Amino acid sequence: MDYKDTLLMPKTDFPMRGNLPNREPQMQAKWDELKIYEKVQNRTKGRPLFILHDGPPYANGDIHMGHALNKVLKDIIVRFKSMSGYHSPYVPGWDTHGLPIETALTKNGKVDRKSMSVAEFRKLCEEYALQQIDRQREQFKRLGVRGDWENPYITLSKEFEAQQIKVFGEMAKQGYIYKGKKPVYWSPSSESALAEAEIEYQDKRSPSIYVAFPVVDGKNVLDGDEKVVIWTTTPWTIPANLAITVHPKLQYSVVQVEGNKYVVASGLLETLVKELEWENHQVIKTFEGEQLEHVICRHPIYERDSLVILGEHVTLDAGTGCVHTAPGHGEDDYIVGQKYNLDVLCPVDDKGVMTAEAPGFEGLFYDNANKPITEKLEEAGALLKLNFVTHSYPHDWRTKKPVIFRATAQWFASIKDFREQLLEAIKEVKWVPNWGETRLYNMVRDRGDWCISRQRAWGVPIxxxxxxxxxxxxxxxxxxxxxxxxxxxxxxxxxxxxxxxxxxxxxxxxxxxxxxxxxxxDIMDVWFDSGSSHQGVLVEREELERPADLYLEGSDQYRGWFNSSLSTSVAVSGKSPYKGILSHGFALDGQGRKMSKSVGNVVVPNDVMKQLGADILRLWVASVDYQSDVRVSDKILKQVAEVYRKIRNTFRFLLGNLDDFDPKLNAVKREDLPELDRYMLIKLNQVIDKVKKGYDEYNFSAVYHTIHNFCTIELSSFYLDIAKDTLYIQSADQHERRSIQTVLYEVLVALTKLVTPILPHTADEVWAFVPGVDEESVQLTDMPDALAIDESEIEAKWNKFMIVRDEVLKALENARNEKVIGKSLTAAIQLYPSAEVKQLLENVEPLHKLFIVSKAEIAGEMAEAPTEAGKFDDLAIVVQSAEGETCERCWVVSTTVGQNETHQTLCVDCATIVTESY
The missing domain is CATH 1.10.10.830 (Ile-tRNA synthetase CP2 domain-like)
Structure with a gap:
């Protein structure tokens, strides 16, 4: 007889290798066939709503790791909520208007924009956007993201645009919309106004000049022969100068230097003396800034006045304390200029070219005008010093070119009349992480009016x-x-x-x-588009409602979508569009650097899915502390893949050992389970509670680590290791074996459900092999509840045993290193415990199976331990080579091998099983 045939070895068709790149698309095709999204919605209909409102990604190009991180986080939450007592429909969306699509067509698509009408060009933009949506939709679906993909919301759709017009109209009705000429961020490279959310800062080298403005009317404060000194890093704005602003409460000095008298802030004098290399200077007069109000200077280039005015925005941080003021080129300049009825002069056109309002410099690009303007100032004797500085300067986030402040006639949304409502609404939102509240609060508190008009073609008309x-x-x-x-x-x-x-x-x-x-x-800013989605989606769609429970986006959206959504929603409804905000960081490379094609450190989601599979990518998302910036690389993903392999192997072991198990026929009642099996159910309960708590608190790394540790430590290294002998060696229906299978079944079902939000492909693959389940997909089930077990004594007892077991394993490892034994089954151990541990060991059995050795006995008390014993806190252990021969069937070394005449190579226990069962 071949005794291998008498062993009940694991048996399952569940594959050892995931082969996810090939198997996942098959699973997704099955989901489509099942109409899994609709089935989930039908199953949960009538439950309390949980709405995660999708912030729309921009419809242009393949998805990147930031997209993958964002969409997987959303999917984990929605899947969990759908399995946790909620009805959680998920409507994905796309942002489809804006300059990048125009640029993609005119540059890459080689479309001759000037040869067609606006309407014709817009139709090409729409076609392009819809193509990009199809492209990205397939990639998001490939990630395993479940949603209403056939009915997404799209900002170019008729219904969305109609609702956006309603939002604009309601804000206008409330008096929040107005048209005015004031300075806004202007991108000459895009030929359009920009919102703050479209600005990024990069270093730029700029000229730094000190310029003297001659006084022509000192208003009985100055003698009239002084010169007021200003400082600027934008010489090209000098032609637009109409005033000089001083702080009313700062002290100013008239400083005599070699026959000239200069007016500067007293607090900056020491710095300016060094900077301008003034020798033998003398302060001849001081006064407060408010005394200088209405003093008249002459423009250093043109025959016109430059009025001295007062402004609270003047500081002593840099410069001279006398601020060059061009109301057409600065927000503070504009505001203070309005108080003095100054003109809003802006001698720069849409392309950044100086106009006829800047005589002598007409036709020059603004940045190229710096040199001739500086030369003109020097020629006029007004230039005190020219230097160059490198400083952080605003750039167009799309073209990456510098922007300017430029006054143009624009449409604005004013928030000043409902700013307090916005700030109160922010306080009522649940923020994760907590600092998000402070960040948005400060932004709203400090922000000015929102420029919502754009001089482009592709967008929603005003x-x-x-x-x-x-x-x-x-x-x-x-x-x-x-x-x-x-x-x-x-x-x-x-x-x-x-x-x-x-x-x-x-x-x-x-x-x-x-x-x-x-x-x-003009058209509307794209942030007004997406910021209206609470109306265009949450109100428009019957299955949704406003406010949503959660908005989840990258941390850059505090100044973007979180901000614009809040402003429009509070304006039209009086309330925030979201009850909660959850933000995540950016995806960086393995060294913490920003991903860049030029550096060659870009990790592409499509490539990862082709090589490793979507579930590996999803498991990576769950493993990281996503509230900060996260790192991803081939090495990191391979480490995650190894964790996945361990989880998958756990499922395969569980399935393999349940091949002959029918939960309806073979399950052992809980009260009839041996203590160790009940202890494992207690451990399972703890895992269920920890995992569900992790999901509830959006702490997915806690879910990841809890499941990983349960699979590798409690199961693989402990329970399953001990259970193998019983599962393989005992006859099929023996109570001890069926008890273990009962536990394995509970673990299998619970674990499959617990990993479903993170590993939906693998979970559904496992579910198809789980015996006795009726649902066609694990997605159509609820999260497991902790089993009704209140056995704290058992838990305390076996927790102590685990500590003792660790000591035994250390002793076995030491003996193995010293060549006393080979595998642990070749060992016999003698235990010399303390009184407390002795009582514990006498109440657990069989010891040799729990320690996976051939023989284990309590040989005496700890004080009686021989000198060669390995000593631990409460236990001394002697490890020896077990006496007897190795059983051919169970591999235990036993003195009973050969006692059965028919089965002479088996121990007595195995001989009995074989005789009775075969």
């Missing part, structure tokens, strides 16, 4: 008409009509139809007595 007198017309009637037209035809009609066709029938206005109207040709 729904404003103008009367014959140039007055803007925004009424309930026009807003409702335009919204209705967009819902029916889409926003392209704004550029295709005549103005009259866009107005309600018979519309009249006091601003147009002759009935002639024109329309606004």
């Amino acid at each position: 729904p404003v008409f103008y009367g014959e007198n140039g007055e803007p017309i925004i009424t309930d009637e026009t807003i409702d009509h335009v919204s209705s037209l967009f819902r029916q035809h889409g926003s392209n009609i704004w550029f295709e139809w005549d103005t009259k066709q866009l107005l309600p029938d018979g519309f009249t206005s006091e601003h147009s007595p002759n009935g002639t109207f024109t329309k606004e040709m």
Whole structure:
């Protein structure tokens, strides 16, 4: 007889190798066939809602690791909520308007923008955006992200645009929308205004100049022969200078230097003496800044006045304390200029070229004008010093080119009238991490008005008409009509139809007595698009509701989507669009550097999925502290893949040892389970509680580590290691074996459900092999509940035993290193415990199986231990080579081998089993 045939070895068709790159697409095809998203929604309908509202990624190009991190985090949460008593529909979305798509067409698509109408160009933009959506949708689905992919929200859709017009109209009705000429971030490279969220800072080398403005009327404070000194790093704005601002409460000095008298802030004098190399200087007069108000200087280049005015924004951080003021090129300059009725002079056009309002420099690109302007100042004797500085300077985040402050006629959303509402709304939101609240609070507290108009073609039109007198017309009637037209035809009609066709029938206005109207040709900032999604999606979709439970995006969205969504929602509804905010960091390379094609350190999600599989990528997401920046590399992913392999092997072991187990027929009642098996169910309970708590608190790394440790420590290194002999060697229906299988089954079902949000492909693959389950997918089940076990005494007892077991394993390892034994089954151990440990060991059995040795006995008390014994805190251990021969079937070394005449190579226990069962 071949005794191998009498062993009940693991048996399963569940593959050892994941082969995820090939198997996952098959699983996803099965999900599509099952219509798994719809089935999940139908199963959970009627439960309390949990809405995670998707922040729209931009529809351009393949997804990157930031996308993968973001979408997987969302999917983990939605999957968990759907298995935890909630109805959690997930509607993915896309941001589809804006400059990158225009640029992609005109540069890469080689579209001749000037040869076609705005409407024709917009249609090409729409086609391109929809192609990008299809491309990204397949990649997101390949990640295993479950959602309503056939019905996503798209910011270019008719329904979304119609709702966005409603948001604009309601804000206008509240008085929050206005048109004004004021300085905004302007990108000459994009030829458009930019929002703060579209600005990034990079180092730039700029000229640094000190310029003297001659006083022409000292207003009885100055003698009239002084010169007020300003400092600037933007010489190109000197032609736009209309004033010099001083702080009313700072002290200023008149300093005599070699026949010249200069006015500077007293607090900066020492620095300026060194910087301007003034020798033998003498302070001849001091006074407070407010005394200088209305002093008149002469512009150093042009024959016009430069008025000295007062402003609280002046500081002693740098410069001279006398601030060059060009209301057309700075926000503070504009604000203070308005108080003094200064003109908003802006001699720079859309392309950044100096206009005729800057005589002598017309036609020069603003940055190229720095040198000739500086030369002109030197020629006029006004230039005190020229230097160069490298400083952090705002850039267009798309073109990566510098931006300027430039006054143009723009549409603005003013938040000053409801700023306090915004700040109160922020306090009511649950923030993860906590610092998010402070970050957004400070942004909203300090932000100015939001420039929402853009001079581009591809976006939602600003729904404003103008009367014959140039007055803007925004009424309930026009807003409702335009919204209705967009819902029916889409926003392209704004550029295709005549103005009259866009107005309600018979519309009249006091601003147009002759009935002639024109329309606004600017479009809305894309942040107004996505910021309106609470209305365009949460209100528009029947299955959703506002406010959402959670917005989850990268930490850059505090100044972006979190901010714009809050502003528009509070403006139209009085409330925040979200109950909670969860933000994550950025994906960096293995060394913590930003990923860059030029550096060659980019990790591409599509490549990872082709090489390792989506579940490995998802497991990586769960493993990291995503609230900070996270690192990813081939090495890191391979380490994660090794963890995955251990989890998969655990599932395979469990399945293999349940091949002959029917939970309805073979399960042992809980009260009839041996203590060790009940102890493992207690451990399982703890895992269930920890994992569910981790999911609930969005602490997915705790989920990852809890599951990994359970698989490798409690199961693989302890329980499964001990259980093998019983599972393989005993006859099928022996109580001890069925007890272990009962525990393995509980572990298998619970573990499969617990990993489902993170490893959905693997979990469903496992589920297909789980005996006795009725659901066609584990996604159609709920998270496991902790089993009703209150056996604290058993837990305490076996926790102590685990400590003793660790000591025994150390003694065995030492004996193995000293060549006393080979494998642990070749060992016999003699135990000399303390009184407490002796009582413990006498109440657990059989000791040799628990320690996986051939023989274990309590040989005496600890004080009686021989000198060669290995000594630990409460136990001394002697490890010897076991006496007897090795049983051919169970590999235990026993003196009973050969006692059965029929099965002479077996120990007595194995001989009995074989005789009775075969």
